[in-house]
Amino acid sequence: MNVQKLLDEKHRTRYWLVKEMQTTYKTVNKICDNTLTGLQLETIEKLCEILECQPNDLFIFEEK
Numbered sequence: 901m902n903v904q905k906l907l908d909e910k911h912r913t914r915y916w917l918v919k920e921m922q923t924t925y926k927t928v929n930k931i932c933d934n935t936l937t938g939l940q941l942e943t944i945e946k947l948c949e950i951l952e953c954q955p956n957d958l959f960i961f962e963e964k
Contacts (some may be wrong), residue, residue: 902960904932906951933938 903911907917918928921943930936931947945953 901931901934901936902958903947903951906953906957907932910951917950921946 903917905945908913912926914932918925921928927936931939932944944958947949947953947958951953
């Protein structure tokens, strides 16, 4: 996921994202550190709204 990069580009912190998403710091850390094992569509939608981006912007696609 590309969330930490998006936060950096917007000069926002993880703490800010926790408050905006109304979730726990543990969840935001997992999202930003790419250790999340599952992601609900509602969470993707919320991230897009908060970070003002498209779903494609949240993910890093690597060609094999």
